[in-house]
Amino acid sequence: MGAGESDGGRVGLHILNAWEENSGSRIAIYVWYPTIRPERPVFLEPYTLSAAREGMPEEGKFPVILLSHAAAESGLSHHDTAEFLARRGFVVIAPTHPGDNYLDTSRIYTEHQVTDRPYHLQQALDVVAAHPELGPIADMSSIGVIGYGAGAAGAMLLAGAVPDPAGLRTYCTRAGMDDPYCSEWSHARLARFMEKTPQQLLPVEGRAWQDPRVRCLALLAPGYGMLFTAQGVASMQVPVVMIEAEQDAMNMPDLHARYLRTLLPESTSYFILSDATSFTLHSVCSERMQANYPAICRDSGSADREAVHKAVNDILLRFFGNKLQGKAL
Template structure:
């Protein structure tokens, strides 16, 4: 009787006392870099992962956020999400989303895309913006599965990709979509005086070159990827029912309500071309600035056009909604070990190897 009483006392104490409660999962953080001598491509990577260590403020360049930097990860192998930032972003600009994924048991790796980031947007409205990113995401995944610090944390059978803006377009390519410019010649008809950003004289000139790019329908499918989320993907007019028909994996499409580059009309056109309906979501009152995580004080001074373009409460609401949608989607499709086999990939034509990303000068600025 005494032994039973002691056991019950200890059990009740463990359930009620924080000292005996199981530690919560927190976001760990580290940075990595890769130099690929075969393509002369350098990638700077930020990595978030689940840990039981308490987070603290991390100051990295112009960014400040909360994470347990350098602390040991949770034991075991976890699902991996490769994160692709928006056009004026970097590996840190989705830190709130990455941290929330880590709190839910995911490892997240985010590259700063060379030639398409806050320090340089030369590829805007070009095919290279999407195709270079697709190659860089595949290179990032190669590193995650081979790096001695990352590989032990990652379950190679549970890999997803999430991209914002052009990152969303690249995510669609990794899911199996192909670019197809069939609809571009008539897209801007009657829009000469409209606010459509794709149809301004400057953008239209670049988009004409985009549409004429040789081998535009090259395959970028990465068969290691089992689920994809695309947030306001760019260039919806560059996809057709045929070019989207090869997507066989779960797909989440999120629309930022105030985006001018992925409007309701763009979303409806993309959906009408999809042979298999994706999961849909909408981010109320979200524009490009709200899709970027909160800025530190330094960044507010150097990037006011993004950091101060939306009030803090609105940005937080958008960030919370985007994280909730992404976490629920990826937990559903990647949260369980030993996932079932995916549907067969289409084999109606030979698999094409994606070309190497273009070379870009190495940026030393820590964004």
């Protein structure tokens, strides 16, 4: 019996590519899905995964979950959650966002960190839909989105929200200069963003942020909360689950997750991970990662990353199982 088979089905992995329209930058796209092939260890620096590389998919149609990673991470950063969901009957698609990943941070704290993400997710969908093996099993009429950190803001745009940069202009008076958005470096990069109006941010003719196929959102340790108002989220008519990392120092919960909660319907499900930071939501670290990437692997004193991930995965499975698979879990 292969790795993971006693805990759900087998998971396959394809690595596909797209190219960004304007810049020509490569978008690496990681796709996890149910497969009939046995899993093997897969080494993709700096991660070790368990999957059947390019394994033959199971027969059937499976709901799709798009995954937008946190700032300066990659499509592999949350691979354990992607594997977990794929073993339970989902196709999980995670692009690495150009300009906002661990190799290239040129778009961090600019408007493009948020407004480019919906296009990357849509391009990833198009590539999977056109794939001869993955396209037939991916149910493109049943799509959910997981957004971590800045990815949560991109997910909200994909579901119909419209950002208003006016919130950036007053954010630091409330947050203080120690907030990551308010350092001299980040504030300077955000300057052009905060000068724009919502109308100036709207997509050019022929393109759109909103994708009507999106049926539900999961927002984890969300960032850029100050970009949204009640009016701006009014068009976002899909069920939402939000997970707060209570010890998050990157996106302070009071100013992001909890603020967004006040804008969304009362039916929004809300969970608090009391010991978690935003880094705790990154995949569980191997010993090699702990040695080479200590900042990513460091949690608050009482946090148990494996326990946090089990709790998160259970929440996501119940939510997407109900909204996309019609299961009462």
